Amino acid sequence: MATLDQQYLKRGIGRRKEDFIVRDQNHQYRQLLNVGQIITSEMNMDLLFEIIMDQTNQIMGAERSTVFLYDKKPNELWSLVATGMGKDEIRIQADSGVAGFVLKNKTPLIINEPYNDPRFYSEVDENSGFITQNILCIPIINRRGDCIGVLQALNKGSGDFTDDDIELLDSISHYVAIALENSKLYEEVKDYSEELKSTLRHIETLERVKNQLVKFVPSSVAKLAEQDPDRLTDDKVPMDVTILFIDIEGFARIMESFDQRLVNDMVECHFSRYLECIERHGGEINETSGDGLMVIFKEGPLESHAKDAVAAGLEIVSENNRLNDELSYPWGRVELHMGINSGQALVGSTKMKSLTGERWTYTASGLVTVLAARIGALSGETRLYMGPETYQCVEKYCDYKFIGVHEVKNVKEPVKIYWAKNIVE
Numbered sequence: 001m002a003t004l005d006q007q008y009l010k011r012g013i014g015r016r017k018e019d020f021i022v023r024d025q026n027h028q029y030r031q032l033l034n035v036g037q038i039i040t041s042e043m044n045m046d047l048l049f050e051i052i053m054d055q056t057n058q059i060m061g062a063e064r065s066t067v068f069l070y071d072k073k074p075n076e077l078w079s080l081v082a083t084g085m086g087k088d089e090i091r092i093q094a095d096s097g098v099a100g101f102v103l104k105n106k107t108p109l110i111i112n113e114p115y116n117d118p119r120f121y122s123e124v125d126e127n128s129g130f131i132t133q134n135i136l137c138i139p140i141i142n143r144r145g146d147c148i149g150v151l152q153a154l155n156k157g158s159g160d161f162t163d164d165d166i167e168l169l170d171s172i173s174h175y176v177a178i179a180l181e182n183s184k185l186y187e188e189v190k191d192y193s194e195e196l197k198s199t200l201r202h203i204e205t206l207e208r209v210k211n212q213l214v215k216f217v218p219s220s221v222a223k224l225a226e227q228d229p230d231r232l233t234d235d236k237v238p239m240d241v242t243i244l245f246i247d248i249e250g251f252a253r254i255m256e257s258f259d260q261r262l263v264n265d266m267v268e269c270h271f272s273r274y275l276e277c278i279e280r281h282g283g284e285i286n287e288t289s290g291d292g293l294m295v296i297f298k299e300g301p302l303e304s305h306a307k308d309a310v311a312a313g314l315e316i317v318s319e320n321n322r323l324n325d326e327l328s329y330p331w332g333r334v335e336l337h338m339g340i341n342s343g344q345a346l347v348g349s350t351k352m353k354s355l356t357g358e359r360w361t362y363t364a365s366g367l368v369t370v371l372a373a374r375i376g377a378l379s380g381e382t383r384l385y386m387g388p389e390t391y392q393c394v395e396k397y398c399d400y401k402f403i404g405v406h407e408v409k410n411v412k413e414p415v416k417i418y419w420a421k422n423i424v425e
Helices: 002-040 043-062 097-105 122-128 161-218 220-228 229-233 251-257 261-281 302-326 367-378 390-393
Strands: 060-073 078-079 092-093 107-109 136-143 147-156 237-247 282-289 293-296 336-354 357-365 381-384 399-404 415-424
Touching: 043 060, 043 147, 043 161, 060 092, 060 097, 078 097, 092 097, 092 122, 097 107, 097 136, 097 147, 107 161, 136 161, 136 229, 147 161, 237 251, 237 261, 237 302, 237 357, 237 367, 251 261, 261 282, 261 293, 261 302, 282 357, 293 302, 302 336, 302 381, 302 390, 302 415, 336 367, 336 390, 357 367, 367 381, 367 415, 381 390, 390 399, 390 415
Parallel strands: 336 381
Antiparallel strands: 060 078, 060 147, 078 092, 107 136, 136 147, 237 293, 237 336, 282 293, 336 357, 381 415, 399 415
16 A cells, blocks of 8 residues: 555656646746747847847856857957946957857857867956856857857856757747847848938939029020030030020119119019010020020021020010019110021030139020121110021011111121011911
């Protein structure tokens, strides 16, 4: 009977031991699950090092833990944080010490008497004052099978490290590998995001600069600069153009006699309305002076842009009359000199160079431009005068009056002048 009771007692004790083992295993699994959730939820690399160390110490019962990452370019292992040592970066050669051995061989290693093992790198202890009593080191393997670093637990509180500890730390290392890869991707995305933001800010700045600069250059130049900037450096090319010159009659007297701000407001108001007429008919303001505009029409054949220029000029005549009716100035009505001429000119960049730098202007050079200016000087009272080449292109579409043959400054031959009154529908 006693023997039977002893057997039951032995079985009870055995079951309790098994229960304790199962309970301990379940506790470890719960710890591992908790560690995995904590480690893989952190993206910041600096914080991640601290969390890995802290969680590894807790679950392994170790005094200190270190994670070393492999830096391929200098062939080094580095650690940002070692618990109890602050945030000083540690770097060692990738083939030195226990960490180097584990990295190279991709295999776990237990050393319970490190100072008697030639693979132990004692310099870290010497620099920190820490005494390593035992080591468990595990390779950190990513999903591609590459060893990206090692995870170390130092000085187990309950004695030597065992094979069971290898299994436990290896489980932790899988979470660490995932977390480190996620953190690396996060940092790369963050860096790319910052680089993209910087690039976008630079583009926005360039766009703002461009939007301001295009106000100072003809639209065709701005378009050419966007499409093929190298062409801006090309030599001028001969091209059929129609040139329209406009300036305010008696402007010097007005500037001399009246407030300059008021005069400037008048110029901006009138020229803004003229600009609408010019752009509506495909013209480009090429040059401006205080009271004058030079406008180039060059799209399509000669007859086409000559008609566009005359149409734009006549619209400006009507618009100027409306403005005179709407607005009142102390000097009276605003009247214009207006001249148009058509023909071939050299179109492109005029380049001026000096020791202090370069200045380029995009213009149409030649006799056709000179004659347009001279013809405009003969005009007055906002009459649109045109030269013979323009007249030949528009005589069928325009109500005109022959003004006569006039001598113009610095031109040998007299020039026939026509007054364009309106477009014939």
